[in-house]
Amino acid sequence: MADYLPSVTSGNNDYVNSLQQSTNASASLPSKVMGQADFLRLLTTQLQNQDPSKPMDPTSFVTDLTQMSQLEATTKMNASIMAMTSGFQGLQTMQAAAIIGKNVQVVGDDFSHTQGQASQFRLNSESPLTDVKVVVSDANGIVKELSVGDVQSGEKVVDWNGLDKNDQLRAGGVYSLTAYGTDANGDLKSIGTVVPSRVNSVGVGSDGAMTLTLATGERVKMDAVREISG
Numbered sequence: 001m002a003d004y005l006p007s008v009t010s011g012n013n014d015y016v017n018s019l020q021q022s023t024n025a026s027a028s029l030p031s032k033v034m035g036q037a038d039f040l041r042l043l044t045t046q047l048q049n050q051d052p053s054k055p056m057d058p059t060s061f062v063t064d065l066t067q068m069s070q071l072e073a074t075t076k077m078n079a080s081i082m083a084m085t086s087g088f089q090g091l092q093t094m095q096a097a098a099i100i101g102k103n104v105q106v107v108g109d110d111f112s113h114t115q116g117q118a119s120q121f122r123l124n125s126e127s128p129l130t131d132v133k134v135v136v137s138d139a140n141g142i143v144k145e146l147s148v149g150d151v152q153s154g155e156k157v158v159d160w161n162g163l164d165k166n167d168q169l170r171a172g173g174v175y176s177l178t179a180y181g182t183d184a185n186g187d188l189k190s191i192g193t194v195v196p197s198r199v200n201s202v203g204v205g206s207d208g209a210m211t212l213t214l215a216t217g218e219r220v221k222m223d224a225v226r227e228i229s230g
Helices: 010-020 036-048 058-097
Strands: 103-107 110-113 119-125 129-138 141-151 154-160 173-182 188-190 192-204 210-214 219-221 225-229
Touching: 103 119, 103 210, 110 119, 119 129, 119 141, 119 173, 129 154, 141 154, 141 173, 173 192
Parallel strands: 110 192
Antiparallel strands: 103 192, 103 225, 110 173, 119 154, 119 192, 129 141, 129 173, 173 188, 192 210, 210 219
């Protein structure tokens, strides 16, 4: 039987290679979206070639033109809003960079303590509590337990003089707080704390939200900051 398969030549190889190459579908797409000028040109052409015995309704053209204008205005407005948002985020970042190295009060449990100085923090209770205790601890366990007494709903300022349970001066570093009290039903309730720290750096997420890296190593959102000082 005769062999009807073509012989493989350099020309065949070029043809096979061209078939194996991937094509870019986007390259064949129109590079320009139809705008208002294109629509008007199309409208004029339709009017010139319409059937005189069956003229097209001009109201539909006016409606289409109005919709086209509204779409174009909306597109321009969206572009302007995106530009304003980008500029605002850049301004926020520059302003946030100014607090690097500053002392802040943030919602959290870990705080930075400086040896020889009192550390001040706040208790944020949602309801009145009695026999409130604040426990200061480090990586080795409990350092000091403070008796605060009764607190009302809201914030209460508490100071730690930096002395441990043996009245020894503690070194500077990162410490943790645990605060709790007894409610009207006799149940123990935890209390939120606002603690001091220092801002080491400022970061911006992909969503534009800013986060602060504190001296404790903790990362918090900007809205967790309650106070900024020098």
